[in-house]
Amino acid sequence: MSKFNPDSGQKTVPDITTASLPDIMFMLLFFFMVSTTLRENELKITTKLPHATEITKLEKKSLVSYIYVGSPRKEWQASLGSESRIQLDDNFAKVEDLRGYIAGEWEKRDEVDRQKMTVSLKADEKTKMGIITEIKTELRKAEALKINYSAIRSYVNAGGN
Numbered sequence: 001m002s003k004f005n006p007d008s009g010q011k012t013v014p015d016i017t018t019a020s021l022p023d024i025m026f027m028l029l030f031f032f033m034v035s036t037t038l039r040e041n042e043l044k045i046t047t048k049l050p051h052a053t054e055i056t057k058l059e060k061k062s063l064v065s066y067i068y069v070g071s072p073r074k075e076w077q078a079s080l081g082s083e084s085r086i087q088l089d090d091n092f093a094k095v096e097d098l099r100g101y102i103a104g105e106w107e108k109r110d111e112v113d114r115q116k117m118t119v120s121l122k123a124d125e126k127t128k129m130g131i132i133t134e135i136k137t138e139l140r141k142a143e144a145l146k147i148n149y150s151a152i153r154s155y156v157n158a159g160g161n
Helices: 021-035 074-080 095-108 129-141
Strands: 064-072 085-088 091-093 118-123 147-149
Touching: 064 074, 064 095, 064 129, 085 095, 091 095, 095 129, 118 129
Parallel strands: 064 118, 118 147
Antiparallel strands: 064 085, 085 091
16 A cells, blocks of 8 residues: 655645736726827816807817817916916917917818818807907918807707796
8 A cells, every 4th residue: 555645635726827917908908098088288278168059069070170268277367367368289379379370280181181170169158259259350361261169058948948
């Protein structure tokens, strides 16, 4: 007969395999890359969009250039005041800067897409119409004739209240 080793009866726990760990990490990385949206511009103004009942959604957002109009945020009011200001990308701008901005936006687009380019005004609901009229005049001079006014959908009930 053979001798039995008393230590051979103890079972050891096998090591955890990490072979699938890189696959899991790449799946998580891919998920977050697909689901995350990056904010393009840091808003230095406050905008509370006006309400509207007839709204259509823009089809191709890559062909939209945004002009933000509103009062500066609190950290900027000390140097700029509380009057409505124009923001193009991440910088404050004047009405005269719009033509150069539109020309730069045209250059970024393919020649085929330039005619489809839309300028979207995201103006605060308390912005005076004078600055909006000046912007529209400057956009006409820059030959940017497709203008969109951003708004929030407002639902009106049948009673008209």
